[in-house]
Every structure is written in structure tokens, then in C-alpha cells.
Amino acid sequence: MMQHRFDIFRSLAFGACAIVILCLAAVAGRAQDTRGFWYETGSINQGLAAVENDLLERSTPRQTIRAFLAQTEAGEFEFAAHYLNLARTDPAQQTTLGAEKAQKLKAIIDRQVWIDWSDLSARPDALRDVAAKSGSSPRTPRRDLHIATLETRDTAYDIRIARYKPEGAPAVWLFSPQTVSNIDPLYRAFGPGRYETLIPAVLKDSFLGLWIWEWLALPTLGLAVLLLGWGVHAVVSSMAGRVERPWLKRGLERSRLPLCILFMAGAGQTVLLQVFSFSGPVQTLLKPTLIILMVWGVGMTILRLFDALLQRLTLRFVGEIDDKRGRDEREFYTSIYALRRLIVLVMVAVALIVILSQLNLFESVGMTLLASAGVLTVVFGIAGQAVLGNILASLQIAFAKPVRIGDAILFEGDWAYVESIFYTFLRLRTWDQRRIVVPVTYFVARPFENWSVADARIMRVVHLCLDPRADVECLRQTFAELLRADPDIDEVEGACTFATEQTAEGLTVSFYAMMPDPSTGWIIQSRLREQLLAHVRDTHPDWLPRERVMDVSQDADGGSTRTAVRTAG
Template sequence: MIAAVLCVLVAAAIARPTFAQDGSRFWYETEALNPGLPEGDASRLDRSTPRLTLRGFINATERGDYDAAAHYLNLARLAPENHAASGPAAANRLASIMARQVWIDWSSIPARPDAMIEMAGGSNSRAGEPRRNLPLATLQTGGKAYDLRLARYKPPEGPAVWLFTPQTVDNIAPLYDAFGPRRYERAIPDVLKRELAGLWLWEWLALPLIALIVLALGWGVQKVVHWLSTKAPRNWLRNGLDRSRLPLALLVMAGTTQAILAWVLSFSGPVQAIVKPTLTIVMVWAVGMTALRILDAILHKITLRFVGDIDDKRGFDERNFYTSIYALRRLIVLVTVGIAAIIVLARLNLFDSIGMTLLASAGVLTVILGIAGQAVLGNIIASLQIAFAKPVRIGDAVYFEGEWSYVEAIFYTFLRLRTWDKRRIVVPVTYFISKPFENWSVTEARMMRVIDLWLDPCADVDLLRRSFQKMLEDDPDITDTENAYVYATDHSPDGFKISFYAMMPDPSTGWTAQSRLREKLMACVRDEHPEWIARERVLDVGDGDRRAGTRAAGAG
């Protein structure tokens, strides 16, 4: 029994860390606090709350008192004999890192000793619970993430205090190498290292100068890319480069600014908080847009090579292929936007801070987006529906709301129709698919055209049938002369309607051929049988004589 008790005590002693133990949910128990630092300095410091600790550390480093600032660090992982030398140096470096990379939101730093979460917001299940460990920031370098944290420690004697954690002290060295002052900053005079409106004086001078340099560089990149596009040997490459001028310029501008921040100058936290996410977003957008525009040029080249200018004269497979190309582009854009959003969130480390908030507010966002973006989202969904179901394809001839036109393009939110007289009609996708329309190319481009003529009852239909067949055989655009018919389809006291039916190869050719055949039929009647022209007979009785007058009626 005694041996078992001894084993438990030995195991507990081995498992107990030398600097802290989870003895309370309010603090970490520790045997001693920085025994290698002078105790007199610590007695004058107020480290009872996270806010007082952070403010005291910043105030001490701003006045250059790094000996006092060292008392805000937990140096438990350093040998006590090294505290006096290593503590102030670590405080100096940590202050430099925080000044350049951390923009402190003081409202989020608790002013309570127990750092209790007081506001119960939405899904915050930890409201009302005390905390003994508080994250300040997470910085990434070399593919690794490093945390800056405050924690509450309780020595055997004395009150509990908030200090920077030993892990934070260990992280100072790699973070200082990545985010500390650059070598060129040593040449900046001390008079320019004073603060003005939250920024150092030298930053107010350097920022406009860097902006001018970067803008000039972007202008030069646009000119160079335009010159290269004029020298490109292939048309698709020329179009791709010309359309990528702006994204490439922005990419070079953002990359140059990143290089300046990494190797030349390291700006303060407020500037980094604005510039860093902006550069990340610009670079991701520029890379994505450059890739998309070059891909557009390649897809356009493919369609021109295998399809050419699209209209209903092209076969079903060609029009189907062109529509699939447009659908592929839309899917690539959606995937690119999704990947870009994930990269931006990951690069800016926003998943941890807003990920749960987005999930918690998904219902509210769904309602807001459903109301505000109903039309846009509906058009996008309808566009994808057209792309996959293909009730209409690019190049199809359609008859929509009294207009005969071709489907020239299908975009996310609208269709562009090209009328026979080269006008463009832009129609929202949801409106287009909600209205009935005639797709003259749904199975094949061929269609039957009819020409109606009103003639006198004495007209010989058989003779007209033979003449019409001869006209079809002589017409260069008519390829199917077998499917041709001539019928008397209506009559009236003044004449009857003769309908001439002919199979046209496609709607555009059919319209031209129909007009040409109508002219030939009218010329045949006028020149060879003028008596067949329909006339309106008027019975006029006057002076006891019956006189019949006639009046030409014309053709329909």
C-alpha cells in the first residue's frame, strides 16, 4: 500500500511542470515568477488584468524601459541566470514585432482580472466563463503559425498576474527574423521615428513615394504587355495578352509592394493591417483574372478553329459544342472565385476568427441574400440550367416576342440575341426562359417557308406549280426541291389564295430565298399572265345602264 502511494506521488512530481500547473480554472499555478529579474521593478507594475498588462508593456517599451517591460513576460523556459540579460532583449524584440504586425483592438482586450466573457452573443456558449489564456494575434512565417498570447499565473505568494506566455517568448526569435526592422530602417533618423496620428513620421513620407513608384511600374508593365501583344505570332496569344494587361500590371505592383515590405521596410501595425490583406486580395484577383482571360482567348481560338462564326447554318454538334464551351467557362469562373475566396481567407487567417460566426449567421445571411440578390441568383441558376439542359444553344435561331434572332451569347445573368438586321437584344435569363419562344434550330436548321399570293379565280394553279418548281431548281440556295408544294389554301368572291411551300436550308438563307422567290412569282404573273392579278369587282348601276368596273387588288 505504501509503495503504491509513493509511486503515485513520484508520477505526479514528474508530470508537474516546473513553471505552471492547471491548479485552477482562474489561473495557472507557478512556483516562481521570473526569479532572475529584480523584484523591485515588479512591485511597481500593475498586471492584474490583460488590458493593464498590455498597456503597461507598450508604455514601458515606448519610453525605452525594457527592464520594466521584461516583467510582463513569463521567462520560465529560460534559465534564471539569463533573465536579466535575455528578458529586456526579448521585450525589445516583441515590442518591435507588435508595432509592425499587430493592430490592437483595445475593446477586445478584457479589463477584468478573470477575463470573463460578458456578452452572450448568438452562439457564444462561453459567456459568463472566466479565462486564463487569451490570444492576441497569430502571425505566419515560413509556413508556420506563431501565437502571441497572454495568460494568468499565480505564484505561491502574491496575487495572480497576466503575462506573455512562455510559448510567446519562444516565438519571438523566428517572428523577429521575419517581421523585425529591416536593415535599411537603421538609416532612418531617430527624429523621423516619432509617431504622428498613429504612424511613424517616416511612414508618412515613405508611403506616398512607394505608391508613386508602384503606379509608375504598373503603367510601364501595361505598356510592355501591350507591345508584346502586338508582336505575338498567334492571334489567341495576342488577344490574351492584350486583355491581361491590367491584371498583370496589378500582379507586378502587388508583388513589388510585397517585396518592399519583406526586404526593404517594415511598416507599423495599422499600415500592415490595411496593406497586407489588400495586397493578398489584389494578387489573388490578378492571378485569377490573368488565367481566366488567357483561358478565354484559348477557348475562343478553339471555337473559331472548329466552329467558326456561329449561327444556325452550323450543325447541331457545332452549336452544342459552342454552348458547352460557354458553360465550361462559367464553371471555371465559379470554381476560380471559390478557390480565390478560400485562399484569401486562409492567407489572412480569417477562418479562425470569422468561420464560426459565418456558420452561426448562415440562416440570417441566407435570408438577406435571398431578398437582396434574388434577381441575380435567379439569373445565375437559370443560366446554368440553360447550359446543362440546353433548351436553346448559342447559334440557334429563335423567334422571341416578335423578333427573329440568333442566340449570340449566354452569360450569367442575361442572353444576347442578334437580330437579322444586326441589332442586339439583351434579355435577362429568367425572363427569357419564363416566356414561350420558338426555337427554329432545336433539331435542325431546315425549315419550311411559305409564300402567299392572292390571284384572280381564272389563274391556272397547275401552271404556277410547274413554274414554281422550275424556280426552285434554278435557285442556288435551295438544296431540297422535292419537298415543295403549291396549294390553293383560301378563296373569296374576288379571288383565291395560292400558297407556295419550299424547304429552306436554314432561317437566314430561307428569308433571302423566300423574298427572291416572291419577286419571281410576282414577275411571272405580271409579265406572262397579267389577267391573273386579283381585282375587286364593283357593280355600278347608273342611267339605267349596268357598267362593271374593276380595280386591281394586289398580291399578299
């Protein structure tokens, strides 16, 4: 018993010691890592006029950005210079250059940066209460924050704020020295436009998040762009009516809308880059939209011109495709469609790469969208499963070629031709000119008869129901003569005639012949049936089927029974 109590006491003592050691290590580690929460530096901005620290709100990232924008909005640029780390500027010039750089930085932020205030911490250690972005821990103090990345034609520049601890003073958040050095090249690239100086000062006031002149310029710009699109549409339509080449005419007619979108987006992009410099919210929304429209316009224009050229080539070397064409011609036509699908996939991939390389989507609003990427992935995955399955099945048909464009098939009781194979569906043309649209995955999951898989030829059979007295050998000779006299039949040797069924009602005689293709074969089959029936009717009418009736009678005295068979013609 005493030993048991001693063991319990010893376990408790060890546990208490371990807790004390862990607490001391945590405190020591925190004290040791405190220097990592800021950048040690000497005095800050010695060349600026002294300002009491109580008047400067620089203890948190959100305070620094908000106070800097408020002071520059009020025109207090010399005061706003205290929010810049001018360590790389000569102290004798800090007053003049500091105010100038503060004014330029304000112009850059207004025109190119959409600040996500929810991402700016209101704590001195920059801790965030929400999940962090990729690459940072949600509960790790930070001493450096990324605000935006702006790309010019030459390079990319970062706008950052960092935490600095001068000797004998509390730590403060300032725009980093590298950011201050980047202000001049950024201002040259993204500063006020060349015509912005002509705008009256009264129109430069803010209203509902935008400048007043923007509320006037945006509708005007939209109307001008629409007029430009209408003009491009008219010019392209006129060109399409004048050209003589059919493929070019068709390509221009189908490319009118993409060309209009391309010119409209290009004009808007030119205005954004060369004429006016709009505010950050407008830039953030218009820039990606215009780039996406330009890429789409270029891609669709090239694709539709390429489609018209491919159609011209196929019509020239193949002609109108149907089951009368040879196997090689139908395979060529199907390969053309497969090539088009590959080109579309490549163009989509290239367009995505271009858009992602041109837009810094993940540095501002784009990163907010990534917060729901998991949910979006599930939603789009479920919604796009059918589409993706159809695309993969379409590519499978294009390369494996179980059917080709122009093949004659029997699908779910319908005799049809494969007219087109698209990404998500097939279009079948029936013999009576109906169109059946079938999803690709549904088509490949159902059995079908391909009458043109190896050769367009097909065996057709004519069935005649005749009287049992019909002479099959005579009919065989007549059928052979009819085949030799038919101008559309190339093979007579493979024809044959057999009595395939016999019942009490009559005899079924089947006539087999090889037809050049399904569509012509149906016509020949009907024609042979008419000729055979005419031959029987004109030369042997007694061979036509008759109805037989059994007549049973008895004598008057109920004696013997008499049976007679009568035929009803």
C-alpha cells in the same frame, strides 16, 4: 381546512429547503472552481529586480497589454520584462534576456498585430460584457486569452496572455511562457527590415497612429508601384503588337490590366516582406489587399489567355457561328462557353481558398466583421438572389441546351440568333444587326421558337392574293420550275402549292418550300415572291386581284331592277 393549511405549509417548507440547497451548491461549486480561474504557480520571475506590486499594472488583461506597450515605448525594457512569464528562462539570465525579449516583442506587436482593445477585458476574471467569440461563453471567466496568430513559412505562432497565481500573492496577467519562447523566431520573421536601420531616429516617432517615416514611404511606394504598372502596360502592349499569332495577340491585349495589377501587387508584397517592416495597422490593411490583388491578377490573366485560345480553336474548327452551321458545330461552340463558365467557377473557388489560407482574417479585424455576419448574410442573400438565379439558369442552358449559340429563334416577336450566353444574360443578334440583351432567368421563363433545335432547315411559305380566276395548277408548275432553277435550294421534292383561302375579294395561294437555313430562307422567300408576281404580271395579268363593285339600277318608271358587277383593275 386544517389539512389544506398543512399542505400549503409543507410546500413552502420544501421550496425553502430547495432554495437553500441550491445556494449552498452554487457557493460550494464557486469555491471548488476558483482554482480554474488561474494557473497555480510558484514565484514569478525570480531573476528580475524586485518591483513593488503597486507599480505593476497586471491585474487585468487590458492593464497588462497597455502597461507593457507603454513601458516599452518609453524604453524601459527591464521594467517591461515583468509582464513576461520567464519561467522557461534561467533566473540568472532573466534580467538580460527579459529586457531583450520585451524589446523584440514590442517590435513584433508594432509591425504585425493590430490590437482590438474592445476585446481585452478590464476585469481580473476577463469577463466580457459583450457577446463572446465563437467557442467561448460570454459570462465564463477565462484564464487564457489569445491575442494573435502569426504565420511564417514554417509554422504558426500564437501570442497569448494568461493569469497566474503565485503563492501568497494576487493573481496577475502575463505573456505566457510559450509566447516568450516564440519571440525569437517571430522576430527573425517579422522584425525590422534590412533597410530600416538606415531610417533616422527622428522619423521613427509616432504620428496619428503611424510612424513618421511611414507617412513618407507609403506615398513614395504608391508612386513607384504606379510607375511599374505603367511600364508593364507599355511592355505588354509592345509585345502584343509584335506577335504574329492572332489568339496570342488578343490574349495579351486583354491581359494588360490584370498583368499590371499582378506586378504592382507583387512589388508591394516584396517591399513589405524584404525591404521595410511597416506597423501593424498598415500590415493589416495592405497584406490582405495585396494578396487579393495578386490572386485576382493571376486568375484574370490565365482566364483571358484561355479565352483567347478557346476563341482561336472555335474559329479554326468551327468558324463564325450562325444558323448555317450544323447542329454538332453549334453544340461544340455552346459547350466551349459552358467549359469557360465552369473554369471561372473553379478559379473563383480556388482563389477564395488561397486567400483564406494566406490570410488570418478571423484573428484580428476579421472577427469584428463576423459580429454582423447574420445581417450581412441576409443583405447579400437578398441582393444576390437575382444574380445567383441567373448563374444557375445560365448553367442550365449550357448543359441542357434548349438553345445553342448560333441557333435561330423567334423571341417575343423578334427573329434573332443566339450570339452569346453569359453568366447572367444572353445576347441575341437580330436579322437587322440589332442586339437584344435578355436576363437568363427572364429568357428561360418565356416561351420561344427555336428554329434550329434539331436542324437549321426551315419551311418557308409565300402567300399571293390573286383573282379567283387564277389557275392554281399552272402556278404549281411554275413554282416547281422556279425551285429547280434556284441555286440556293437543295430540296425540291418537299415543295407544294395550295389554295389556302378564298374570300369575296379573291383567292390566297400559298407556296411552300424547304429552305436550308432561316437567314438564307428569308432571302429565297423574297426572291420567289418577286418571281411569282412577275410571272403573273407578264403572262396572266388578269389573275391579279381586282376590286368588284355591285351596280344596282332601276327603270325610269320604277319597274324592273338591273344589277351589274364591274371590276376595277
